[in-house]
Amino acid sequence: MPVDLAFEFPQQSGLVYLNHAAVAPWPRRTYEAVRDFAAENMSQGARDYPEWMRVEARLREELRTLINAGSAADIALLKNTSEGLSLVAHGLEWRPGDNVVTSDQEFPSNRIPWQSLSRRGVTLREADLHAGPSPEEALLALVDERTRLLTISSVQYASGLRLDLERLGAACRERGVLFCVDAIQSVGALVTDVQAIQADFLVADGHKWMLGPEGVALFWCRPELRERLTLHEYGWHMVAHPGDYTRHDWDIAADARRFECGSPNMLGIHALAASVSLLLDHGMESVERELLANSCYLAERIQAMDRYRLLTGISPKCRSGILTFAPVDGDPAQLHRHLMDQGVICAQRGGGVRFSPHFYTPRPVLDRALELLAEY
Numbered sequence: 340m341p342v343d344l345a346f347e348f349p350q351q352s353g354l355v356y357l358n359h360a361a362v363a364p365w366p367r368r369t370y371e372a373v374r375d376f377a378a379e380n381m382s383q384g385a386r387d388y389p390e391w392m393r394v395e396a397r398l399r400e401e402l403r404t405l406i407n408a409g410s411a412a413d414i415a416l417l418k419n420t421s422e423g424l425s426l427v428a429h430g431l432e433w434r435p436g437d438n439v440v441t442s443d444q445e446f447p448s449n450r451i452p453w454q455s456l457s458r459r460g461v462t463l464r465e466a467d468l469h470a471g472p473s474p475e476e477a478l479l480a481l482v483d484e485r486t487r488l489l490t491i492s493s494v495q496y497a498s499g500l501r502l503d504l505e506r507l508g509a510a511c512r513e514r515g516v517l518f519c520v521d522a523i524q525s526v527g528a529l530v531t532d533v534q535a536i537q538a539d540f541l542v543a544d545g546h547k548w549m550l551g552p553e554g555v556a557l558f559w560c561r562p563e564l565r566e567r568l569t570l571h572e573y574g575w576h577m578v579a580h581p582g583d584y585t586r587h588d589w590d591i592a593a594d595a596r597r598f599e600c601g602s603p604n605m606l607g608i609h610a611l612a613a614s615v616s617l618l619l620d621h622g623m624e625s626v627e628r629e630l631l632a633n634s635c636y637l638a639e640r641i642q643a644m645d646r647y648r649l650l651t652g653i654s655p656k657c658r659s660g661i662l663t664f665a666p667v668d669g670d671p672a673q674l675h676r677h678l679m680d681q682g683v684i685c686a687q688r689g690g691g692v693r694f695s696p697h698f699y700t701p702r703p704v705l706d707r708a709l710e711l712l713a714e715y
Contacts, residue, residue, distance in 0.1 A: 342621045344699045355683040355708050360496060360524060360661050360695035363550045365614065372613035373552075376606060391605050398612040401619060402557045405549075406522075406541060407532040412594035415558040416603060420523050421448045423542030423558040424490070426598060427519055428452035430568030433487065435460025440481045440489045440516075442468050446496045449521040453490065461487075468500065475506050482510075488517040493531075494524035497689030499634075499651040499661025501529070508537030517564075523547055526557070527615075528630055528660045528697070530623045539564055545607070548660065548697065551614040555607035558598060565597065574600035621698070629698035630660045633705060637662050637694055640709050647712065650691045665691035666715075677715060683708050 347366040350356055356364055365373075379387070399411040408414060417423050429452070439453045443465040453463045464481045471477035478489060489511050494501050504520060511518040519540040525531060527548030533541050541559045545551030560568065570591065575581055577600045578589040591597045618626055638653050641664050650663040665671045675687040685708075686693045696705060 342617060347617060348699050353682050355681075355704050355711075357694040357696050357700070357704075357708060358684045358686055359528075359548055359550075359697045360693060361686050362546050362553065363548065363697065365552070365610070366550055366617050368617060369551065369610050369613040372609045373606065376609045391609075394612050395603060395605070395608050398608050398615065401612060401615040404619060405526060405531065405615060405623070406557070406559060407534055408559055409534075409562065410594075412596075413559055413562055415560070415595035415598040416608065417542075417556045417558045417598065418554055418604070419448075419556050420521060420542045420544045421452070423540075423556060424449055424519070424521060425452040426558065426568060427488075427490075427540050427542075427560075428456060429571060431487070431517075432567075432569070433459050433461050436462075436485055437487045438462040438464050438483070438485050440464045440466065440478055440486055441491060442466050442474070442478060442495070444468055444495045444497060444500070445492055446521070446523075448523075449490055449492055468495075473503075474500060475503050475510075478507065479510050482514060482516060486514075486516050488519055490519040490521065492521045492524060493526075494529075494659040494661060496524055496661070497693065498663055499659045499693075499695075501525075501657050501659040503656070504536035504538070508535075511539075512537050523556075524659065524661065527618055527626075529627050533559055545611045545614065549611065549614055550617065550697075551611035552607050555604050555611050558595070560595060560598075565593075565595065568598075570597065570600075572600040576601050576603065626698045630696070631658055633696040633698070633700050633702075634658060634660050634662050634694075636702070637696065637705055637709070641712065644713065646715075650689055660697065661693060661695045663689050663691045663693045674715060678708070678711060681711050683711060 399414045402414045403411045433456060466477045466481050468474040468477050471480055491502055493504055508518050517539045520538050522541050522543040526543035539561045544556040546553040577592055577597050579592050580586060641647050642649050646667055647664050648667055650665055666674055671691045672687060675692050678685055
């Protein structure tokens, strides 16, 4: 049954919401799931906890489908992207002189965990993505015999640059380098396939393109690498038999639940399960096609305005849901304030103003943003 987008996204009249790369609005079904969960808690508490567990299992299966993981047992539900990347950074065994390769455009979530390894003698190498014939070549040029891991955002948060993950994954596999992907700016926006890109680790929070709440994220680790990550947090939920509370001889769970030390975020799980179900009902191929059509529509029209310059490349292979631009003469901060005052919800990033429509964003909403830019 087709998704009724007007019904699912009844946003405030006059609102021009172009900020999915920051925090996305929830669909109606997500609001209803949270409302119903709260009402259930108020009236009967955790009387039906087994049903909550079934919702959790459904979310793992939805996320497995969303990223083409081999099994729902490969999906861990963490708090956020930073937690997942820190788990990798401080779970691997490092030797003094090792290095990690990334770009100089990363969000702090994909920089600070690796910088914190400096006390263990590990160097972070940051590639200038504009330095080589391609961003991928710029990254790979920094890989040497002491490189243990390459970590990169699938889409750069400020510029919207979309990396060729299949090329990077294949190169890492060939060189024996681990490949870690911060996919928060692509999961839920673009078709994601952890098998095709040959990732070793992939992390994505739910509150951007997955249209869910803050506080719940997916963490995927290649199954054969799970035991290579040393655990630093322990609790009742990550053991093989979490319901046996009096058991003193415990083992760590063999599946990805080993990374979830304590009680699950059941409210966030109910919300994200509803949001991801919408994406899967619509179909990720359709989501990607319609999202890119929206970003292309904006890019072509802003590029045609003499008063603005695009800071985002418009090559089809590099395109994402993020579009950043700046006034030719003028202050981006002032333009951002003006747009926000007029009801255009956007962000100031990368030296300009960032628009990030989703697949469902109606064309009249895009036209209103363009009209305000033309009048400014």
